[in-house]
Amino acid sequence: MQLKPRAGDYVIIAAIIITAVLMAFLFLENDSIEKVAVITHNNTVLDTVRLDRVNDRYTLNYQGEYPGTIEAENGRIRFSHAECPDQVCVRTGWISRPGQIAVCLPAGIIVKIEGNVTDEDIDIIVR
Amino acid sequence: MKKLTLNSMLISLAVVLSYAERFIPLDLIVPLPGIKLGFANIVTMFALFFLGIPSAITVTVLRCLLASLLFGGMSSLLYSLSGAFFALNVMILLKLGYNKFFSLLGISMGGAAAHNTGQIIMASLMMRNTAIFSYLPFLLLTGLGTGLITAVITVNLFRIIEKTNSV
Known part of the structure; x- marks a missing residue:
């Protein structure tokens, strides 16, 4: 028995690549000045952080079965510490572009960056 | 009787492979949740090709159950079952x-x-958030x-089995 690819194999490979590329474009968002990181746990929003407005440093400690810490600084955010077994969330590192996510699957925490927010925080714009 | 023994052996082999591949942590190189080599799929393909669909289903379900009981948890059972269910059907x-x-x-x-699609669907259901997609x-x-790697291993395995005619 040899590993002789058949015509259908190439169809499968092409289908997977095309699906992946199309999906990647679907999730691609334009970079924007306004950036909000939305931190959710099982679809309840724990906190939202205006990344472009973090002056000093922002930290959020979350509890649960696998507790951890999320930190943000000037335009970027990451899981800085987590007690989950796989540590994928910490190794994801800093994320800074709209559309990017960092996830801790065991803890059920998702950090997603959203751009171009219509923001109620802005009281007045002076031109 | 021979089939029962063979099925049991395959289940334990698949469990060992799921455990062994934890020592090749792909997520160190590519930090994606759920990324793995999928060596257990070698066993599934063997069962599917040499023993038939019922065997493949039995081996896959019991492998997921045992692996989760031994070194996973409830959530890992749901992830592995959803991935395995999609993969096996396809x-x-x-x-x-x-x-x-x-x-x-x-x-x-x-x-x-x-497998990946099934796991992401399960993850989005469990976290009630589609961002994970x-x-x-x-x-x-x-x-x-990873599919290429498991295919190469499986082909070589099948070649040896056919040569020795041992099933």
């Missing part, structure tokens, strides 16, 4: 065109892609690589 369908349209390469890659394109692409 591979059963692709096997219908085996030798005519597909080789083990396509079946293995298709299975890997289905943005990882799927990267998982699908890495699945081409």
